[in-house]
Amino acid sequence: MLSRPLLRFVRDDRQIRFMRGRYAGLLVSALLSIASVILFCTPGLNLGLDFRGGIIVETHSPAPEEPAHMRHILEQARIKAASVQAFGSPHDVRIAINLPQGDDAEHQTQQLVDHVKQAIAQALPGTQIQRADAVGGSVSSELFRDGVLALAFSLGMILIYIWFRFEREFALSAVITLILDLTKTIGFLVVTGFEFDLVMVAALLTILGYSTNDKVVVYDRVRENLRKYRTMPLKELLDLSINETLNRTLGTSMTVFLAALPLALFGGSTLTGFATVMLFGIVVGTSSSIFIAAPLLLLMGQKRLRKGA
């Protein structure tokens, strides 16, 4: 049983002419990314507690609990909730409250969370507080700054690294592809309405990491083939390189996809969004290696990497 692999993605001698679809690939990618940027502007990301500040309280009651009833309880305690929703089972309710305004907002935020808990404890004895988070305005803006910094620095490091290891055309087309990947993932976040918080920043960075990894492997092969086949036109050479690495590209994407899938299915409320975005990112990152990164390299490198071809 162990003497021969049972499955393969594509036959080794299969040569798919990917570069034929280069314009279609770039066009589709550009359209999707433009749509994502528009979505990012309106309606925009659903900022999570980390970046927006405010209060989230999640309760678990012994008996099924209507959100409307919970809203009524809060109103009686003079608490204005931004949203009261059922989530998960009918026993669970999630209360979100916006950041209070004014001079004393920091202090109020922290007091409000205690008020909410007291109101619920009085009206619904036996209800468990599963989660009670309160993030003040100053902290949330700092968290946002740190998140953006982390994202920018990682992208910068990737650019610098590829620049050192490869030639300029490689680094530029890789980073353009990564930015296109990133915009699409943000578009996906807007469409699905997942809360954008620190964990999502981590997801975006991981997607960037994988996507880069994928491009590095394909580019590595391109570089090797450039030395090996001195006269082959760049277009054919790119097709050859993609085909040679295709089983690896699909194999790796598949394993990462399989590893993230259980998280998306039963990772619990915190990780489901994270893992779903990861799954999307893996698909986007894999396809962009083939349909975006390689065509971009062809466009940019036609003159410099292979003269007269």
Add this chain to the structure above:
Amino acid sequence: MMYYSRLRMLGVVGICLVSALLCLPNFITKPSVPLPWHQVHLGLDLRGGSYLLLQLDTQSLQHDRLQSLEGQVRQGLLAAHLGFIDIQRDDKAATLSFLPRAESERSAARKVLEAISPAVPDELAVSERHGRLVVTLQRAAMRVRAKEAVDRSIEIVRRRIDSTGAIDPSIAREGDNRIVLELPGISDPERIKNLLGTTARMTFHLIGPNPETATPGTTLMAMQDGGGSLAVQDQVDVDGADLSDAAATMSDSRWAVSLKFDNRGAEDFARITTEHVGKRFAIVLDNRILTAPVINSPITAGQGEISGNFSARSASDLALLLRAGALPAPLSVVEQRSIGPSLGAASIHAGVMSLAAGFIFVVAFMLLFYARFGLYADIALFANLVMILAILSLFGATLTLPGMAGILLTLGMAVDANILINERIREEIKRGRKPLQALQTGFERATSTIVDSNATAFLAHVMLFVFGTGAVRNFALTITIGIVTTLFTTLVLSRMLIVRWYAHTRPKKLPV
């Protein structure tokens, strides 16, 4: 390349065994024999508990310093027989300024200012603006003071938390003026918040000659029980810092707090109560009057009692605060996160389930697609998991839900290196190379690609670790550790397994 000496093999196996040993404490209970015992700590999101981010009010620290500086300046000038007009404090600019009484006294006054002893080096700068002499608190020095104040606050916060009986709390500085407090198992931190919300600076003052209105040298303060307010002399007669003990007691079937002073406090207390029999004496806590009894007779034993509207809880809390000491400046909560124990348990369940399912998927995939070499990759994968856990245990690192996700994603990533090697070997076979040559070239070529791709991921996640906070840091930490263990398990361990297999069987055909 294709030869592993016995010593090297022993080394690799040894590392794996040591890793397995290091993981062990996470799964068994600690034996009674003293052994080095390191284990992974579960994050608050997994075990339930509270996270509080406290911020020290550095503004008030500066305000207090300006106030004491004014005292020093007044004293210095009076001692040198110099006069001043219109002394002013500016909290925003952190300055204290005044006009010298006469032009002739200017240089002498300046000398007095320059001679004032700073609380920390380079604290004060003296200048002149529009004819006024200005003392400015230097920013760098104020930051040093804030740092010191945070250190002192951490000590006092620790004492207060410890006396509540909280188990295994973690208290750490963050940035210049913040303290992170983690309280496992306490999912309702309201009492803790209240305990930390008071600076608990207790002072004893005489009441001013005219109790209803504030005159120079006195301040109007509200009574704790809401019974109006009294004008209290600014002069501190006895300081709560001179207490040696405090406890909640019952007195006439009502709750009270008994106080015991140290030598200095007892002396002060005896002197004041002897000199002012028949007068009222205010006990002030954080600018509110707890109680203002009349001094009936001199108290010389260095003991006293505060009665007020106490309940059992509030009396013992006040005693606790007095024992722990006063905070140098008010602390306020700026971020709070608490998670109930049942949610934590559910998260552990979800995390472990996902890890197991992901692991099984990946293992099955590798077996189906890469046969024997897939099996070796799977062994390496398992070793990888063990090593990540071992390193986390060794450093006593914290594992959170995002950290678990990081481990899972590392597993997905780790097989990439094996896939790269296997695909490369297969290509070399297709090009007509002999098995041994194919293995050799395959390893060599794939290694440079593997190092390249892992280096980029490593850099990205180190950045994430440096700039990230909380959940993101833990995620980045596990992935960064995972990249290192991945390089070891694939480039060394799984290669060794393949080489051993080849050396034993000398196959004509490779299972690729």
